[in-house]
Amino acid sequence: MNTPREHIIKSYDDELTRLTGEIVRMGELAVTQLESAIDVVERRDERAAQRVVDNDEAIDALEQEISHDVVRLLALRAPIAGDLRNVFAALRIAADIERIGDYAANVAKRSIPLSMVAPISAAAKLGYLAELAASEVRTVLTAYRDRDAEAAYQVWKDDADLDEAYTGLFRELLTYMMEDPRNITPCTHLLFMAKNIERIGDHATNIAENVWFVVHGEPLVAPRAKRDLTASPDFDRK
Amino acid sequence: MNTPREHIIKSYDDELTRLTGEIVRMGELAVTQLESAIDVVERRDERAAQRVVDNDEAIDALEQEISHDVVRLLALRAPIAGDLRNVFAALRIAADIERIGDYAANVAKRSIPLSMVAPISAAAKLGYLAELAASEVRTVLTAYRDRDAEAAYQVWKDDADLDEAYTGLFRELLTYMMEDPRNITPCTHLLFMAKNIERIGDHATNIAENVWFVVHGEPLVAPRAKRDLTASPDFDRK
Numbered sequence: 001m002n003t004p005r006e007h008i009i010k011s012y013d014d015e016l017t018r019l020t021g022e023i024v025r026m027g028e029l030a031v032t033q034l035e036s037a038i039d040v041v042e043r044r045d046e047r048a049a050q051r052v053v054d055n056d057e058a059i060d061a062l063e064q065e066i067s068h069d070v071v072r073l074l075a076l077r078a079p080i081a082g083d084l085r086n087v088f089a090a091l092r093i094a095a096d097i098e099r100i101g102d103y104a105a106n107v108a109k110r111s112i113p114l115s116m117v118a119p120i121s122a123a124a125k126l127g128y129l130a131e132l133a134a135s136e137v138r139t140v141l142t143a144y145r146d147r148d149a150e151a152a153y154q155v156w157k158d159d160a161d162l163d164e165a166y167t168g169l170f171r172e173l174l175t176y177m178m179e180d181p182r183n184i185t186p187c188t189h190l191l192f193m194a195k196n197i198e199r200i201g202d203h204a205t206n207i208a209e210n211v212w213f214v215v216h217g218e219p220l221v222a223p224r225a226k227r228d229l230t231a232s233p234d235f236d237r238k
Numbered sequence: 239m240n241t242p243r244e245h246i247i248k249s250y251d252d253e254l255t256r257l258t259g260e261i262v263r264m265g266e267l268a269v270t271q272l273e274s275a276i277d278v279v280e281r282r283d284e285r286a287a288q289r290v291v292d293n294d295e296a297i298d299a300l301e302q303e304i305s306h307d308v309v310r311l312l313a314l315r316a317p318i319a320g321d322l323r324n325v326f327a328a329l330r331i332a333a334d335i336e337r338i339g340d341y342a343a344n345v346a347k348r349s350i351p352l353s354m355v356a357p358i359s360a361a362a363k364l365g366y367l368a369e370l371a372a373s374e375v376r377t378v379l380t381a382y383r384d385r386d387a388e389a390a391y392q393v394w395k396d397d398a399d400l401d402e403a404y405t406g407l408f409r410e411l412l413t414y415m416m417e418d419p420r421n422i423t424p425c426t427h428l429l430f431m432a433k434n435i436e437r438i439g440d441h442a443t444n445i446a447e448n449v450w451f452v453v454h455g456e457p458l459v460a461p462r463a464k465r466d467l468t469a470s471p472d473f474d475r476k
Contacts, residue, residue, distance in 0.1 A: 071326055074312040088309055095333060109469045174422055181416040188412065188429065192469070195430070231347050231430070 012083065015073055019066065019090050020145060026062040027097045027141040031134050033059070033104035034200065038130040041111040041123060041193070052108035059101035066094040085217065089210040093144060096203040096210075100137060103196040103203075110189045110196075122176060122190050125169045129197045132162045136204035144211050152211035155204055156220065162201040163228065169194050170230045198228060250321065253311055257304070257328050258383060264300040264332065265379040268339040269372050271297070272438065275346035276368040279361060279431070282349065290346035297339035304332040323455060327448040331382060334441040334448075338375060341434040341441075348427045348434075360414060360428050363407045367435045370400045374442035382449050390449035393442055394458065400439040401466065407432050408468045436466060 033052055040049040070091045107130075136155050143151035173191050176183040212220035271290055278287040308329045345368075374393050381389035411429050414421040450458035 067326070071312065071322060074309065084309060088305070091329075106469065113469070174426065177415060177422045177426075178419040181419075184412060184415045184422070188415075188426075189469075191426065191429070192433070231344065231351070231427075 012073075015069075016083070016086055016090075019069055019073070019087075022062070022066055022069070023090060023094055023097065024141050024145050026059060026066065026094065027100075027137060027144075029055075029059055029062070030097050030101040030104060031137045031141075033101055034107070034130055034134050034137070034197075037104045037108035037111070038127050040108055041114070041126065044111065044114070046112050049108045049111050053105045056101050056105035059098060063094050063098040067091060070094075082217065085214050089214045092210050093207050096206045100200050100203050103200050106196050107193045110193050114186050114189050122169065122173055122187065125165070125172070126190060126193055126197070129162065129165050129169060129194060132165060133197050133200040133204070136162065136201055137207075140204050140207045140211065144207060147211070147215050149212045149215035152208040152215075153220065156208040156212075159201045159205045162198060166194055166198040166201075166228070167230055195228075250311075254321070254324055254328075257307055257311070257325075260300070260304055260307070261328055261332055261335065262379050262383050264297060264304065265335045265338075265375060265382075267293075267297055267300070268335050268342060269375045269379075271339055271342035272345070272368055272372050272375070272435075275342045275349070276365050278346055279349040279352070279364065282352070284350050287346045287349050291343050294339050294343035297336060301332050301336040305329060308332075320455070323452050327452045330448050331445050334444045338438050338441050341438050344434050345431045348431050352424050352427050360407065360411055360425065363403070363410070364428060364431055364435070367400065367403050367407060367432055370403060371435045371438040371442070374400065374439055375445075378442050378445045378449065382445060385449070385453050387450045387453035390446040390453075391458065394446040394450075397439045397443045400436060404432055404436040404439075404466070405468055433466075 033055060036048070036052045036055075040052060070087055073087055136159060140152055140155045142148070143155065170191065173187045173194070177187045209220045271293060274286070274290045274293075278290060308325055311325055374397060378390055378393045380386070381393065408429065411425045411432070415425045447458045
């Protein structure tokens with residue numbers, strides 16, 4: 001038989017499990033949005049692109065719902081220490097996922113003005129970037145569900161690969177633009193799309209940091225490569 | 239004489255006033271960062287740029303502090319209805335300010351690789367964009383401090399001017415890039431800097447929406463021009 005105290009604790013755990021499930025589902029929706037966005041870039045399907053843009057509202061609504069659940073949980077249960085960390089991380093992770101959804105929708109949106117003259121190889125590399133980012137987000141969501149700090153740390157480190165691929169594509173796009181002025185407008189959109197995907201990777205590392213914090217109770221601090229090398233002082237000093 | 243109940247209410251109000259003050263100060267720091275960033279772009283001062291980048295940590299730390307204050311307030315006081323709205327808005331506004339700080343630091347960072355060949359008129363227009371954005375953020379912070387929903391709504395509407403200025407600069411930069419390939423790399427950085435400033439305006443409108451919600455208890459919904467016209471289907475269809 002449960003004592004009333006055990007009953008409260010169990011119910012709190014239930015609520016936390018439900019909250020984690022909601023966040024993971026929201027995250028899966030955001031990854032699907034990213035994959036759909038890349039798909040419409042490849043197919044140049046304007047109506048499908050608009051659908052991705054419209055779907056972003058569902059993710060925003062989920063974040064609002066999760067935020068309200070978190071605030072209710074805080075107000076009703078007054079959690080402390082480890083529980084408070086969990087609730088706090090939930091709020092931050094939901095905000096990161098909301099941003100991932102925004103970036104995915106923006107990739108889809110920019111596929112519409114992208115004219116057919118965009119260099120094919122650059123568009124293909126954008127797909128590769130998106131694959132890396134989607135894989136980061138999926139892995140970190142699983143790490144969050146399982147409270148697996150090591151798996152989260154791996155995502156955090158692996159984001160350097162996405163940064164490197166982004167820097168390579170950035171350089172390549174500049175070259176296309178210099179070769180032929182007709183490439184400038186489409187390559188500018190591809191630059192912003194690539195940047196959006198690189199930012200998705202940054203949000204995956206934010207989530208990884210939150211998973212680490214939830215598990216260990218202290219922040220993840222370790223040396224790591226700078227995020228956007230194209231914005232660094234050395235980028236143009238070859 | 240205060241009854242204990244009144245005492246609790248007054249103390250809660252005190253805490254909320256203190257929280258509002260903290261957030262306004264954090265916001266002022268972010269605006270100063272934006273102004274410093276534009277200053278270093280104009281002067282091409284690498285060391286000053288690095289200082290702006292480093293200062294961003296202070297804003298991040300303030301956001302962490304505010305988030306913890308909010309969570310403590312929620313856990314200890316279990317506020318309801320209007321109070322809950324206030325606390326909830328504080329959390330969201332602090333997050334928006336943290337993003338504004340990030341964008342300001344990114345503008346400063348990109349000023350470093352910006353070569354001297356960047357078209358002067360474009361760099362000057364970037365300064366104008368930053369002025370509009372800084373004014374939006376300052377005005378919305380005052381509106382938040384005074385719980386002035388009408389002033390917040392004005393900022394929300396005025397952001398259309400910043401969007402228009404951004405679209406104009408975007409077109410101009412494309413023209414420079416097409417005229418001379420040597421402009422491509424510096425103009426790419428200017429494009430990203432302009433985009434960062436345009437996003438600061440978006441965060442000012444987010445804050446405006448939160449001020450409206452705090453005052454009226456319902457979301458601000460009104461027809462408004464699309465944010466980034468350069469990402470819209472009609473941009474390249476002249």
